[in-house]
Amino acid sequence: MLSIIQKAFGTMFYNMFQLIIIALFMLVHPLLTAASSLPLTTADPPIAKSGCQDICGNVSIPYPFGIGEDCYHSLPYAVTCNTSLLSPKPVLSKFNYEVVEISLENTYTHTIVVNTPLQRTCSVQDVNITSIDLRGTPYWFFGDSNALIVGGCGSSTLLLDRSNKILGGCTTACDKGHTITNNCTGRGCCSIDVPSSLDFYRLNVFNFGKGDNNCTNIMLINKTSIVNKVVDPSLSEFAVIPTVLQWASGNIAVPSDDRNRYCYPAEGPLEDFNCYCKYGYYGNPYLPYGCQVPRECKGCKRGCSKDGNLYHCIGIDRDPNTQRIIWFIIGGSIIGLMLCTGNMSCIYLCIKRRKHMKLKEKFFHQNGGFLLKQRLSLNQGNNDSTKIFTTQELREATNNYSKNNILGRGGFGTVYKGNLPNNQVVAIKKSVVSDQSQVEQFINEVVILTQINHRNVVKLLGCCLETEVPLLVYEYVSNGTLFDHIHNDGPRWLSWEHCLRISTEVANAIAYLHSSASMPIIHRDIKSSNILLDENFTAKIADFGVSKLVPIDQDQVTTLVQGTFGYLDPEYFLTSHLSEKSDVYSFGVVLVELLTKRKPISWETGLEDRNLAMQFISSIKSNQPFDILEPQLMKEASQEELITIGNLVDQCLSVKGEDRPSMKDIAKELEGLMKKLKHPGSNQCDKGNNGLVSVHKHSCVQSSQDQNTSRQINFEKELILEMSSPR
Template structure:
């Protein structure tokens, strides 16, 4: 009878617990949305700040259209795109159609679709950790356009193959399929798929170009995708990160519309412009509702508490405690002091044990710090050896370059950049981050921290450091040294203060200040630097990424060629090198793109584009112009052919006064961008011709010295000095495929 009564009691307690858990679950479900608002659309939960009407959502960005699908089920949509899942952790999954461009057998466009998200705010950003940008096709290049840091952003992906048999299933390395990681904070995006030759050469097995963003692991490429990737308007899953507003927690918490409710905290996500809310530890629910975060009763679930005895678990607001039986003391937890019999005796042994424990703790901490410091020293020594530091030090000593080129310690550069503080970032691109640094001798330097390291190329890296350290040309940015005590070697350059040629040409408030004489001077100095690299350096150096954003201007507006991250050394017995394609669209040599044969004439082509920029004031590649004018080089050649040169020149160049010089430079630019490299002049010839044009100028003050009045007149300045303290950072603003993009085409990308 007693056993039967005990069974009834246990059963009744279980019923009460299950009932309370069910009640809590129901309450949590009802509290995910605002009162009187739908919390589901079909099978998808719609938590606030999302809602199915204006009154139920925070604003129009979070408005969900609950529409009946063709199957009769309710289906949530945003901006006309199906939303299969909304996460309170700040993510939203979409089913997005593929962007495509298809052609018939004769190369005529047969169908076209461009995928886009029309929301124009920064509430939603593409998740850089969950997605990949991909393109499929054997005659395909694709773009992702959007907004980033309140400016336009573009990136691209290129896929080429000659026949279907060359395509490898399951790989996406640029042959039939290419994929690119997506950077942080890209919003308001659209996708565009295009073709180089309208698929005429591959039409039999690949009539279309496709572009899409897809959640990682959700698309496995195969050769069959070249002909039938699109099946009944196929969609692919992608993930967006969402935030509240466009201010970080520090400022949002001061506003009256701050959204995080009680028992919640505010977080600044890495990918996004606003903030997110989350319930504090020990609470659960919707943190965006005023009272959405409810206390979690850890005592109802043994997995949520670690009491030695579950029946002694006591729930508290946001936490729980564990009690001990009578005559026992402790915290009652499995991982704590547990419960021990309390005799109430404090003797000398206990005191001695306590003192001994403190001494042991201090000693252990001291030993730990010493061991940690020694490990750090050994780690830096290992990196130094791996990065070729011993060999480089010996070579510098033999070449007597120790004084001019220094091997910095990791501590020196860490101190110079205030532990690589984000406020000292002056440039960021695909290859790494550039910091402004202040050395102990008060020199201001630029410190380049690469993102990638190829251990098989350490010997070549050492050779390039040795070579660049000995380049002493007034128009080449000086390499001051390097640091090899980190996993990725750091390079230290002289700091150039006046910004890039790109920003001086293309920023409207600056371009009017640069006269034609100044532009001709900058062009001649740049050509002289490239000629030096091609002819005087031993072995010769091909820059491979000549563009206006890699030409810096110092305090006297002297041109300085920079960024040798993509450069290649040419053996003395060779005139060309086969390399993976790399460069910047708009400046890239078309012959190099076709053959992958890198020659010094590739730099000549890129320099020709810079000459055209100086003449026209237009960007090398811009999608804001009509399609036939997007490539500045092609547009310029067309204007010359149609005798419209002076229609495309910038207005402030003194056309009448400088007519002869303008025609000569335009003709030189035309010769530099000829399709065949053998038809182009050498950089030595280009430099000589530009210097000759400067010398025959009737004005004797063309060469700019330190005299401020001459400099102001040459640059068209009529007021005080014009200081731009951050040289490299400004160019990064335009580091996109739409406006001056750096694209690494390794592996066909």
């Protein structure tokens, strides 16, 4: 209960709640105690016969035991109180053993603890040692409470009963420097279990130890005693050992008033019995009227319990007026506690709401909210549909950002799939922000996306700045990335028509970013994993986290190099000069991926073939262009199409940016190829082609089937001639 309150209200209010509880307890407890508990007393019902001494030293002597004539039942129960010592000691007269404790409160067993002498033998011959002879007495050894311990270095001991039947045995041995512990397992000390109801035993001891100290100590000891002291070979031969005996009432006549007591046969070797008082009664069951309800318990309706020598009622069942007062106090306390808790809750909720508002303001400022407002205000016409989402909306949409909703991870955050209340499926980007520069990067992405309105660019639906990490909400593109379809065997193979159309759509989108947006935008991270495909295989460019706005009066900017190796413009990498031609180079690598179905960087190949762009250029220079192209695309594409695409890639991958075409020219060239693909009957050798590549007359394809054999040879020659000719 308290832990729940602590979690709900916080540490400060949890401490206040504890103080209120303690104060109420201090107020109510004395009243409850006075009303429900009986007067405390140390006066027990009598345990000894009338006029007899019932205690010696600090040991109680209950009947049938007794001190003096007519105070005990018979001689086995006679006790002498030795007052000649500094402290009086009770002695069991029949055996002359000091009594440590006598108990008759246990329901099933009556016990007496006596100090018995240590038994020692130092002989190298077989020695017979006998125990206390309890035969014919109301006593027997309590097997469950005693342990027969043999201590020494080199001895073998057998336990036998009165008929010489072996009951058990053990052997001891010592290592040099061995220390005896409570665990007697044979190294300097061993133990033998004592059977129940045993009133006599004999020990056969053979001592085979060597050296000056080859004595063996034997004792029947209470298991609660410290073994490693009593088995010490240097222990005095006059030492005494606490031993537990069970006893029964023998031939004691049970008083006739047996309504308040039970008697049952004892476990011992004789046909004796034990008696005990019924529940709620206390005293000595062997005395007439010995089991009584204490005066202090007579008003108890639910029974009385004893704690030491103190009695108290169980429950609250005293005077009805007192009960009403108690319930009034309890009810008032509960109402007061509820009022205090309610007030605390209101105060806490107000403070929590205010704290939450301040925290959201802090995150809004920390995540560049004011900077975003400032930049969005400059583009008010372009961000009308941008929505500011709350943290609660996005938490519910992503099922509390469940791992099952993760679509992917990148260098600048994690993308989750979400379902908005209107059943719209969205992609939610949880950015990773560690410093101020990355905050600006995040704001940069928001500003860029609010300015873009193109069917082949992922649409930004809104953002959330109320959390520690900023969140962007995009339209959801369901068919994965282009990278997945090329390299991970996607749902369907990308045919030549798909490849050409996707390339055209991506080229148009990049051309739009470079020239059609309000301010030119350089994406800086064009790659197949940042190109998403919808269910119709329509391409959409995503991830503008590292994009750069370029002033209209500039064609390049100097900036920190960012991007992905394999797609990164080498000129930009070496000079840090970023221009639109950097995106052209990255787009060229994507085209090579489509043509070859290979990854931009391969760590499984040699150093020379590790970079796909360099591998493609090398294949052209070595007149082996078809060794790298995907065979399936070569079957589907025409000669002119592959020659055009091959030349286009070759130009895009030029080391110098000035030798690369613009994305606008690339888009026009690809659109021309798409038109010819849709209208296969058109003249493929149209001289009016104003694109980047002029196709030679001898590259045209005859439609007759008798030229199929020579088609591939002419195609290879033409492609080599076109790509190896100087630009």
